Structure formats: structure tokens, C-alpha cells
Amino acid sequence: MRLMVEMRKAQGRDNALYQAYAAADSLGLLKEMASRYGLTDLPDRVMDLPSLRFESPEPPPGVLAPGRDDLLDQLRSLVIPVEFDDPAQVPGFIARVRGAGGRVGADVPIGGMGAHWNPYGDTPPLFHTRAAAEALIGTHALRAQGLAGAGVNLVFFDEGISSPALAARVEGLPHNAARAAPGFIGGWKVQQPGGPPRLAGRAAPRSHGTLVALNALSLAPAARVFDLPVLPDRMRQVTTFASFATAALIWARLEIAVWLAATYPGPWVFCHAWGVFNRALEQPRGGFTADPLHPFHQWVALLDHELRQDQVFAAGNGGQFAPHPYCGPGDIGPGQSILGANSSPHVLTVGAVRADGARIGYSAQGPGQTAFQASPATGRQFPLPIEKPDLCAPSHFIEVDDAAWISTGTSAACGLAAGAVAGLRSPASPLAALSPAELRAHLRGTARKPAGEPVGYDINLGHGILDLAGALQAPP
Template identity: 35%
Template sequence: MPRCIVLIRSHEPLQEGWRTRSFGPSRPLLDDRVRVAGVRFDETYHPVQVWRRIGGGDDPPAASGFNYGTVGPAATYAVRVDADDEDAVERLRRDRSAEVVGVFADPTVSPFPSPYCSDSPVGATQDVARRLGVRALHRAKLTGRGVHVAVVDTGIDGSRIPVAGGWAPTPGYVPGSSAPNHGTMVAYDVRIAAPDAQLFDYALLKSQAGTWAAFLSDAIAAFADLVERVNAAPGRWVVNNSWGLFDRASDAPIGSPENYSANPDHPFNQVTGALVAAGADVFFAAGNCGADCPDGRCGAGDTGSGASIHGANSHPEVVSVAAVTVTDRRLGYSSQGPGALYSRKPDLAGFSHFAGSGIYPADAGTSAASPVAVGVAAALRQAFATDRLAPAQLKGLLQRTARDVNGDGWDYDLGYGVIDAAAAVKALGLKPQGRKRASTTV
């Protein structure tokens, strides 16, 4: 585990590093109290405040290890280190136990974009809008107006799709300045159901130059920033994540305290829960490692049922999204449950593999299915802020109103079924208002 995430007890220099988004204020403290031989701090990564779920709630079924109460004051800060070997990591853990709360794996995560079964699209944007029931949303004047959607991805081309702000793991990135690629496709797909939502460009997958990839430590920083944004302007935030872990070889073994993929104590899994607790509706693509047509990047033993939905993509509080065509046919690359953190995954399915953004021959993968579902959530969130409809309630609504195309109530392929905006509008008792809106344009 040469690169890892270290959680350190709170001290003022770490707090200052987080406030200023700089490593410098923490350097003397880390050198004096934490550094050991064979371990080097990554000074490009500033300390990140890590919120953890504490006390006062019941764990969801099969989610042992999570503590679902309120979000308490952060007691830890994450820093990133490079270690010579496992002996150096053990020295850090053993000799600095007064300061070091935990040491965790920092695997690489990547987007879920590609149509590995076929490049040929099935249907187009208008078919997705029709099958979703977007007309029912727009007749109720629900277009996502006033709702903030964070697209955590490779970056958005703001000349095509306007953005209201954003974040990046490296300084100097201007939100909306990305070339048109995966992140722009995802943003387009959000706007099928929510054309008036405000998009925020969280360009996480720019952290490794020349690749669409990030270290999980960068995702911790992104979500910590989002927790602050949601706390500052609560009520209507939806977060899309069309990325995840393809190959567990870059993770610590399951059962190890450093593990990410199946460990609820990993700081990214904790900060994911904290983001939901702050009031965000958090969606993750289930993954592209389904048994029938897995992405070539999926690891050995990381495909098919029970082996392809890992880490935060399987978090019990997020909405995990599988993929179907507009004909309700499951796409063979769509990852299948049980999930690693919570067995009943995925939660539902969204449409994918259609002619949409024009970035690729097809907007494909669970990468497209997730933002299609996010658009529905954003449109509904316009009507109900989180003080009236909590994230868990909106998630439950989308599950209950999904179309059970397999006829078995819930299954490891499509969860509760295909997301159905019209059914959700009806369940909420929302009525048409005035003239109906024209069909969606994005």
C-alpha cells in the first residue's frame, strides 16, 4: 500500500490547512508528531476535514458498521502519504498512535462510460424523455429550477452546458472549461428531465494528468467540499457520481482495516454518509462490470453478481443505478448485486445506450443511467426541499414508484425496477399547472 490516506486527530494547524485549502499550515505539526521513516506527506494534498456519522440511530438491515445518527463535529483530518513499504505503514500506525486514528487504502477510481457490448444506440433523447414520463414533470412545472446538481466527473464544457460553479482537485481549473467528454455527456443527461437545474462542475477525474481517473483521497476532498456547500445553502442538492472502482487489486484486501470496497469505516464511505446527512440526494452508477458484457478494465473476480458493486457505489444511503435500454432490456455491462456494503443493490435502473449528447455514438454505461435518474430527482426536489422530503424519503419514493419490469418486486439486476417520473409525480399528488411545457430540450 505505497500510497494511503491517514486520518489524524484534529489540531488547529490541520483546521487552518482545511480552511485555506493549503498544506503549509500543517507541515510543522505533521513533521513533529506524525512523520516516521519511510513515509512522505503529499504536499499537493491539503488536510481535509472528515465528518463521521455518530450515535442515535438504527442501522439499516445488512449495513453493520454504519452509525446512522447526526453528523458530529469532525474529530479527524485526512492527509495523503506515500510509504516505502508495509513496514513503514506499520511504523506510522504503531509509533504515532496518539495522533493517527487510521490508515486506509487510496485506490484509483474511474468513470463508467463505454459501450462494450455494442456502439449502436437504442433510441434517442426523446425516447428517454417519453419513457421516463418527463411530460408529467413538466406539466407540473417541475424542471429542476432552484435545484443544485453536482456533476462529479471529468469536467463539463460550459460552452455547451452552463455551470454555476465547481471544484477541482488541482488549483487553476475554471469550472466549465473542460473539453467535451464524459462529464459533458453526464451533464447533458441530467438535463433531459431537469433542464433548469443549476449544474456544478466537480472535476474530480482530472486529478491524474492525462487520464480520466482520480485517487479516492481526491473524492474525499470533493465530498468534504460539497458538505460545506450543502450546509451553507441547504434544501435542494443532488449529486451524481458516474465512476467507481473497476479492479479491487488497487484496494487493500477485504477484511483488512485499510480496505475501501467493503469497509464502512473507510473515510470515503463515512463522508458519503455525512453528505447524505447534510441533506444531499447522492446517486452512484452501479458500475460496468456485469456478468454478460463487462468492461475490459474490470478486475479478475470483479464481475457479475455479488462481485461488481463496491464501496460507496453500494452505500446503503445512496441511490445505486443500474442500466437498461429504452425498451427496458437490461444492458449486459450493468453491475449486479449484492453490493459490498449493503446487499440490496442496485436500487433502481435508468435508461442508457441512447443517442443523446453527441459526445459518443451512444450515451452509454451506467454512467448515463445515473444522471438520467438524477434529472428526475432534481425535478422532484424542486417541489420539496429536504425539510419536507428527506433524502431517504425521496429515495424510497423512487424505489416504490419504479416499474417492476422483471416482475419479482426487487432483484439484483435492476433493483426495484426502472425509474418512472410520471408515477412519482402521481404518488406525490402533484397536479398539472397551466399550459404544459413543450417536450424537453437539452
């Protein structure tokens, strides 16, 4: 059974932990764990070491960015994936590490929330168009005020983007009269353990990340685009674990703090169209999906309340009426299908409806996981139930000029919502100065319910369907 331990490095590079990590010295890392946390029962082995396998975006001409060694000097947290042969040892190990002030959590496979098209209660025609999807959420209100995401940085934590395919798609959108290409800045080169290097902007033309990014840029075409290609490639079905995602988030946050925020000033919006499908692969159960003390969730909370960076997550595709076939049998339906950071009160969690407002049967149902009531980052107690999804956005639609290009899953809805947030962060927006928590509350408060649906929160639609016209008309 896999766990991940986040170990904090001492100042500088000449310390035993760094040397063991850089040399992939498993025995040395285990000795460091034993020394730091007073352990006698250690994991059986150290798995892949992802933290050193991220490379920086290319700086623009004339900008002197820190070198790789300089960044490594400032990287305080190293993510160590470990494995136990005996699952009975896992709870005790977690308790001892946390008791000594360390961070540890389950390491579970993750994947994108797309490529699933089976709706509940749909009738022909199965797919609506992008124009209908955008009309449902009032994107005309963004365009009328010129809120196109200028000066906003969008990070796609996904499978990877094809920058040529994305540019062609964005240029061809009906509302893009100027045929402006997206502001693709670049991103991180990611070396997944055992896999080939993945270069920013070089994904397959119809990759999951390209689809998600297109949906975001249809609302915020002036935003800057950063590609963080972490998720598994659907064509190869490569497994990515939460430890790798955590290491990627730590590395990206470091680079933003050290130089990217100064080079590209403005708000940062993270789009996370991924999640956990099957808790049977998680040990102990809930060690990632329902544990706010997991390192990844603590970093998500930090980005929210200290760094004031917006984070948008897909609710998931485990709705009870048409769950994704990857879902575990106990990970479907009300209260069982919005898991992990997707359940965190520190993010905007987005479910899916059709372009006519009808709910889609695969959209995961709330409430969120009860354990997230307590936020270790802020000490705040959130009310129960954890009201997830926050709201819904459209999915299950096609492009007018290409019916084979289909936006499906809560991934598509997540991309639209991330673009909406980027648009609302435009400098001229009346909502630009809100904190992430305040913006989430405002979007929940102005979401609308379809006719006949109960007012207020419900487990299927959250607080309702994203309503940009309502959000911009209502005072913050």
C-alpha cells in the same frame, strides 16, 4: 501501498498540524501522526496533499463570500495520503489509528463509469434516441407538473463540464421550447497533484462530465449547476485516488455549509458517475470498496442523514456479460461489481438498461457489499442482502441531431437519475419534503419491472426501472 488518513485540525491556524500541512512538511506530518495516535511504525512517506488545492466558486455580484484564509480556518479535516513499502504493515497501522479514534482507509484509483458501449444481447439498431430513453422513465410526468428543478442545486462530481457545450446541447433539446440555457453557477478550481489546474466549466466539449450533466438537465433544466472537476481526464488517463475525492467532498461540504447554502438556498443533489474498477490496486482488499469506516463513506453517510443532501451514484460497468476492460478479474458479475460508496445504503445506486427496458450486459450486478449492512454514522443495521442497484435508468442512446453524441455506461443512467431527483425536489413536487432516505425508498417502491421479470428486488435490475409517472402518482 497507499492509505489515506483524515486528521482533524485544532481550532485556528497556529497549530503544528496545519503548519506542517501548509508547508508540505512530510516529516512534520508523520510526527503529528505518531503523537496523535501513539504510533511507532509509521508510513514510509507522505504522498501528495490535495486538501489545499481547491478554490471556491465565484460569488454572484453583491455577495460577500468568505475569503480563502477564512475557509481554511474553518477546515477541520485534512486528508493525508501516505504510502507503505511493506503491505504487511498496513492492517496494523489501520487498527492502531482507528483504535485511537482516527479515521483511515485505503487509497485506491477511481474513474468515470462511461466510454463503454458493448451491450449484452443487443440487436440493430444498437442505439435508441434520447426521446425513447426519456419516454421509458416517464419524464412527461415531470414536465406536465412543471417540475424542472428550479431552486435545486446540482453538483457534478466528475471529470469537468464544458459550460458552452452544455448550454448549446440543453438549448437544443426538443422539449426546451424556450431555448433556456442551463443555470451554470460555476464551481471549484481543482489542482490535481502533478497536473494542470482544472477550471469549472472549461472541460473538453465532449467530456464525460458534460455528457452526464446534459442527461441530468434534460430532466431538470432549471436546476443550478455546480462543477467539481475531480475525476481523471480520459484523454490523458491521469489517475485520481480516493484521497483526492475525499478531500474534494470535505471542501465542497464546508463551502456549502459556510456560504453557498445561504446564497443558493434549496436542496443539494450530488451526482457521482464514478467508481472503482480494480481491487487489485487496493490494500488491504476491501479497504475502500467494502469498508463503511473509510473516511469517504463516513462523509457520504453524514451528507445523507444529517445534512439531508441527495447523492446519486452509478452502479458501475462490471456486469458479467460485457464488463469494462478496466475491470479487475475478480471485480465482475454478481456481488463483485458494485463497490465502495456505490454500495452504500446512504445513496441511490443506478444501473443501466436500454431505452426499450432490456438490461445491458455491462451494468454492474448486486447485491452490494455485505459490510455496508452496518452504518457507523447512524448505528443502523440495514437488512441483508444490500439491495443494489436500487433501480435502473436508460443508457446507450444518441441525440436525434447528432448520432456521434452517445450516452453510454451506467454514467448516463446516473445522470438521468440525478436529474430526476432534482426535478422531484422542485418546490411544487409532492415529494419535495421527503428525506433522502424516504425519497430513495419511494423511488424503489414505484420502480417497475419489464414484462416477464420477477417482482421485487433482483441483482440485475434492482427494484426495477425508474418510473417518474408512478412516483408522482403514488402517495409519499
